[in-house]
Amino acid sequence: MAIIVQKYGGTSVGSVERIEHVAEKVTSWRERGYDVVVVVSAMSGETNRLIELARQIDASPPPRELDVLLSTGEQVTIALLSMALEKRGCPARSYTGAQVQILTDSAHNKARIRDIDDERIHRDLEQGRVVVVAGFQGVDEEGNITTLGRGGSDTTAVALAAALKAEECQIYTDVDGVYTTDPRVVPEARRLERITFEEMLELASLGSKVLQIRSVEFAGKYNVPLRVLSSFEEGEGTLITYEVEGMEQAVISGIAFNRDEAKLTVLGVPDQPGVASAILGPIADANIEVDMIIQNVAEDSTTDFTFTVHRNDYDKAMVLLRNFAREVGAKEVTGDNRIAKISLVGVGMRSHAGIAATMFRALAEEGINIQMISTSEIKISVVVDEKYLELGVRALHEAFALDKDPKQETA
């Protein structure tokens, strides 16, 4: 029988009623003739409650003990879901990460999966049981409990799907799929039926926070078809796979955006080797994450260097950048913490010229000035004044006709 791995996140199992609802969904898949393995997160709020307990004792508790603590969250859910399944006459068995043997390295709080022992799961499935596995956790070679870091339940599900050679890995969440952009900004935003792993990675990292990035990478690496669906509504969701020949592919899949950005520029930096690392070294040391980095060609033996950071890190980064400017005798430091980033994503971009031109024209027609541009193979990002964010996203959504189903257009 074909195996389906399903993952239900914290909101989907956030109460006893919702766990009962998940049990209904699971049994309906079983009745359709699938062997089902379910991965669950902690009930929403539970992980934060546990972290708060730990923080009351120690602001940075020993990582090993934090994992022992946090792993109880999913353990509660697997037991409750198994009870709800058994009540429905559906034989079920729960397993912690340590029991199933999800073997990880020993990097507590951010462990990586090394191996999964699928023997026990196969045995249960053969006996007609649903197997319920605690997400987000594993065990190292010494038998210590580890966790994969927050949101890691998606990774557990994908890893299990890969190990079990599942037909599909279904990630149930509170949205019914991946959209062309945020429907709160563009009411015409359309649910995508399919999207490639690469596009999903770009969309996820750019702010459409539907899936854990690592789980998408993992699914791509092991070629596990990944489907995002709603726990609360019926529907096909969005299937994430590799690009398929002949697959009806839109040029652009979606528009991601991010309004929490700030940009910093140092003007008139001596154009010599080592400048970029001299600027970004102290920034990295201060644990500030840098998003875009832009340096244009030098002029008069000096250059201008710009990067963006999270808005919360703006003041800290500015102090560091001023120190740098003083040391190397740069001309000036400027910055703006009222900017936003808009990104077009699509594998079709590779083979279609003129995407950038269409994008820039659409923005210009709305009078939106582009402050920065950065591109990758399947993405074009622009930085604009924060106040133009919604207008810009809407203009692009229309310009690329993202509200229209590309299949119907072809037909």
Next chain:
Amino acid sequence: MAIIVQKYGGTSVGSVERIEHVAEKVTSWRERGYDVVVVVSAMSGETNRLIELARQIDASPPPRELDVLLSTGEQVTIALLSMALEKRGCPARSYTGAQVQILTDSAHNKARIRDIDDERIHRDLEQGRVVVVAGFQGVDEEGNITTLGRGGSDTTAVALAAALKAEECQIYTDVDGVYTTDPRVVPEARRLERITFEEMLELASLGSKVLQIRSVEFAGKYNVPLRVLSSFEEGEGTLITYEVEGMEQAVISGIAFNRDEAKLTVLGVPDQPGVASAILGPIADANIEVDMIIQNVAEDSTTDFTFTVHRNDYDKAMVLLRNFAREVGAKEVTGDNRIAKISLVGVGMRSHAGIAATMFRALAEEGINIQMISTSEIKISVVVDEKYLELGVRALHEAFALDKDPKQETA
């Protein structure tokens, strides 16, 4: 180095502040030069919270899954206590029942310990660590999580003390030891410095609910010195050991009592074999626990049969007994649900005549009528009208001079 096993119950670890306090106590024992192994329960209220979650799904959830659920309670505590110890510069390591390997049978919800793997603990102790073990839980041969039943953390502690050949097993609780009787009834009640396992068993089963009965049996069987102390106050507590030659032994150790009893009598039952089991069979089938059973010699080929049950079961038992009486043509059924039981306990009783006489005289002097009498080797129990309970206990406490320290009396 000598090993001490300490157990802290749910109230002692009921909040982060209390867990910090336990960490203080543990480090102070370590500074005194002991290797310390700590067993903890779930934070008070947590087990009930988890049971409530399960009940919302299923009134009688699958035992295997209930164990998966409940075992998270202690797992939270071991992590938090280890954090609190590490914060104090005291190296600590937490273990679940499955990790330490507390191997049990597969009787979920009421498993019994079969074996403990002490190798890992010894290794940690040698490396200067405090070992923190989740009480109340274990793992069966298949790797399934089991629990020992409520209150089973005491048993975990005693079993570990036996396996590790600990010098002492200390049970920290919210009382500072075992008393001659309940101080709420007799203000002069005195803390006992020592008591035997047998006396403790009689006192525990009779209502002085300081220790789990099973853990006392276990400690007696493996001759583990058991000490009951307060988590909240300083003091030596009460040491429970075997009777020692020359140990200054009072004749009577304590007075237990129970006010939740009801008695039922069937009069004029044909005196023939099988009567007792015919009466008690249906009672047992209805899951009603019987405490005292008394049958006196027959007269005119009929006999009277009396037993006591918990007051809550009185009505149910009465219906069953009336059915029985009708079937066998017994004369009459009577009952009283306003009775109380008072028991004198003491190993000294074995060798001292006249204890019973002193007891009955003391009660008679207060005008208290004795309704039933039952004796064992180290115990005499009487049933009296409920309203005389406090008066009777106080009269006996005084008659046997339990407020006086027997050692000082001898001196």
